[in-house]
Amino acid sequence: MGLRELKATRTRQQIVDTALSLFIDQGYDATTMEQIAERAEVGSTTLYRYFPSKDLLILDRLTQPMNLGAFLRERPAEEPLSVALGAAIHASFDVLDDEDGRLTAVRHIVDNAPIPRARLWDLAAQAQSELKKAIAERMGRPVEDLLVVMTAHVTFAVFHIAGETAGAGDHKASRSESVDELLRTLNTFEWVVPAPPSGPDTVRPRP
Template sequence: MATTAEPGESLRERKKRLMRRQLSDTAAEMFLTHGFDAVRVAEVAEACGVSEKTVFNYFPSKEALLLDRLEPTSEALSTALARPEVTPLEATLGLLADELAATVAGFAGPDRDGAVAAYLRFGDMIDRTPALYAYSSAMTDRFVIAACQALARRTGGAPDDPELLITAAALVGLWRVQASSLRRHLAGDGDVVGLTEAVTADVERAAHVLERGLNG
């Protein structure tokens, strides 16, 4: 976990960021080891040396401990879609490429097999835990709303315009394509050589379908 201060970050902000990251990382490790339903928030708090109230000061729910890190994606999507020099599809593909590069970089360490296994177990845990799956689905809905609002500002349309809504949903759907492709390729022999190219090819195939429809 990085402990250096970020540009313009005060000591107080740095301490809060590091505590938030510690709580999230500790929770993820405990959930993966024992199961999401078997671990109480109080146990995560105890492992981090803080009170349960402190945990809820940082995260609104137990599910958010694990999935709240998706929140920056919503903000990044809104920012990217506001860029007039690129199309909405290009902006979305750029974000996906950055996220893929960061994820694949996590598999480049000495314990590559362990990192791959943990990533696959993380995805399986979300799919098999009703509370996490529901929270993840709700986050996806928030991404669609954020994307639709950004497109409305870009085009001058209404946020509830049917064409903008379906466009936003289609763009956000590319995250599912990328996640599914990544897990599929990793679940083979665990070899990450050429992983970026393989996943990118799958995403671009899906994007080509969208491009034909959106251009129409």
């Protein structure tokens, strides 16, 4: 990483850390972009160059683990897709650092603030779309292929369940161990897939 990139990374980190502290201390609505710029000791132009809106700023740390498509593309091409997807989920939690509980506090703020909560859903949908593209590339199938779509949906569902599982309990087990245990359990299931109705007694809805 060059000196310019290193400086940009540090500035971005400083802005995010400052913003999260303000959001936690005084709430989302009460915190302004001007306050963040002043406390982070950067100009408003610099702040808006990194984060065009306040909702993107509060969601920055929460959305980093969602980049499953990028994590999948980093896996070796010869690796089985199921293994690569499990590794991508692991990688997503490797970038999640909540040792001080700040992200949990921020997530509580987002859950109670309509604008960032809605944006979070939009960003999650974008992340899932990127995951579908990465899976399609690995499978050699179109993005709209049903197997690609279902694989992406299932992977994202596992990602969310892994997050809930890793955040539950007494935290004696590491996050990595929690994810591994979940993946092992899921791979023992005999999956139930919805089947079409059949038989003479089937009641079909009227058009």
